[in-house]
Amino acid sequence: MPLARWWVDWRLKRFIETRNMIPLYEKVGAIHIHTVFSDGSGHYREVIQAGQELGLEFLLFSDHRTLTPKRQGREGFYGETLVGIGYEINDQANQNHLLAFELEEEVEWGIPPIEYVHRVVNKGGFAVIAHPDERRNSLPEFPPYPWTAWETEEFHALEIWNQLSEWMERLTRWNKFWMYLNPRRSLVAPTPWTLELWDRLNLKRRVVGTGGVDAHAHFYPLFSNVGVTIFPYKVQFRSILTHLLLTEPLQTADPKGALKQLFTALRAGRVFISNRFVGEARGFRFWAEDFSSGAVYLPGDRVPQGVDLQFHLKTPQEDDTAVIMMDSQPVWKRRESAIPYRSAQPGVYRVEVHRGRRAFIYSNPIVIEAAP
Template sequence: MSTFCLKGLVKSGNSTKTGNKVLHNDEFYEYCGVIHVHTSDSDGTKTHPEIIGIVQDMGLDFLLFNDHMTLKHKHLEGWYGNVLVIMGYEINDQDNHNHFLAYCLDEVLPEHLSSGEYAAEVARRGGVGIIAHPDEVRTSASLPPYPWTDWSVRDFNGIEIWNHLSAWTEGIASSRKLWYFTHPRSFLSTPTPKILRIWDELNRERPVVGIGSTDAHEHKYGKFPFKVKIFPYKVHFTTIRTHLLTRQPLPADFPKAEKEFFRLLTNCQVYFSNYRVAQADGFRFYVRADQSRLIMGETVKFRADMNFYVELPENGEVRLIGSGEHLGVKTGRTLEFRCPGPGIYRVEVMKRGKGWIYSNHIRII
């Protein structure tokens, strides 16, 4: 096993993770982590080793960095104990709009490309592209919004359905500003209906993964000597998380693990959750076929007696969405819904009036 030391952190040549995350005695390994994290390489406030250490202490399984327009610490990616650390970056256009998370690239793309050009170039180089905070709406002059505006682009693999920083900053111009600063997680409600609708529409054509991300920076506010950290990384990492399900543990070899991670992600074997509402590990949404469970991202042939099954770690209010339509609501911990026919199906789970869990789609043909 080769190791690489970085200010006390050990980057391991092989992972020690061999599937200790099996839950519910089912056949799935579950990996839970945080996506879209900034460091002091751009406008974040901590270094890679500091943030990796935080994620290790919190027991998360993966960490995806996305600094603005730089991959200068690309060489730091790898397994750190049980944490898979991946270096992507965040691209923007000349108007600082159309932010795009790019992964699996060896170098940053030339600057001054349009959104259509960089999305196509990421795809051409075999990378993975995810549209960032597409529906950001803010009216503050000091904090303008950075939405995705070019929906003619088709070269992307996924969309951030829920971005914690976007959701938080949309509220700070309100009369409840003090509350927003002192309770940065409590206001998170749900992703917007608009972006959920766009996501459903895109998935009628092809699989487009929906993820939840932190966009963590650990911002500091105020003036010296009264500068305060209002949003520590650790607080960010107890908000929106993305969970990956797989029948095989991720490989110990990092290049293979990264490849498999993005194969599963772009295949939509994913759900995302708000940890502030409750721990979501163990959530399952599936249909049964020939003794096995088929989950989000998988395609299943329709049968007249087909049901959807939902399992939750604790009670929640589950809404079944079929091809963009609300088909039913049930409350409990283990639930069944009749499948009405071919289509794309996902569930949303609410708890205490807040969005808790959002699955990707199961495709019934």
């Protein structure tokens, strides 16, 4: 094992042993799934089975405008796979899609986005802005559904990478057959616009970045009765995955408690996002250490100005390219520097990992807050 790699492993192990602060319990799953309860083609059972077969540890469903499956008691463990159920809200123009989790009932229909975000948050729900900047314009039959109601400041999270949106954005009349056949090959990266917006929001407050599969498994006829399914659930469950870092083992005997644990990690931003098509991202870590106090910080943490942080990271493979971004600008790149990055400057620090030419992992940020 190369020395640098050994050293990272040793530091990580030491942090875990001495501070007991690095979460050890990583749960990997898919967020934003549609079923026959709205416009998806899959039944709960088969969608869950697809997730189980791929080893996903959680599935968060979000059918359009209904929590019926939750009321029917479909949440819980299915083998090793934990199922949570929220729903997707939209406004009267079918824009401003919001994923709402941890709710017992739907909020009123037909109210403006700023109101539904407020009500979801007020009722204790977890509010995620879905596909914030969809722009696809090339095919009239697939209009975009962006978020426009930016006057709201209460949402908790932003879906920074949505498999279906990105696929649709890259779709044109000329490439569509290639795109149908290569759904995951067409995934490149979240848009710079979304990433910059996400970083700007985090200067002020914590806004968690999540991944979304937006799985529907729609059937599209191409010629008479020949068609394609865009995309089978199993294909999408091997695309944009969300990794949660839990501080305690999942309470498998208590599904409600276990769901609470997932949402606690989500709300805290102890989250990273990977493209499963590129590789297995389990084991990626990003953390920072304040040498003067000995404190260790994790993604999602916000640290007051005045600390001097040393940032550490561990990529799944030695030759993955890791870049530390500060306020959307690259400030450190592994391979150029073997020395850990150190900074006391206020800003939003997060990691992007590439493997070959492909975007692979996006961590949530550790933020040094500017003094007010």
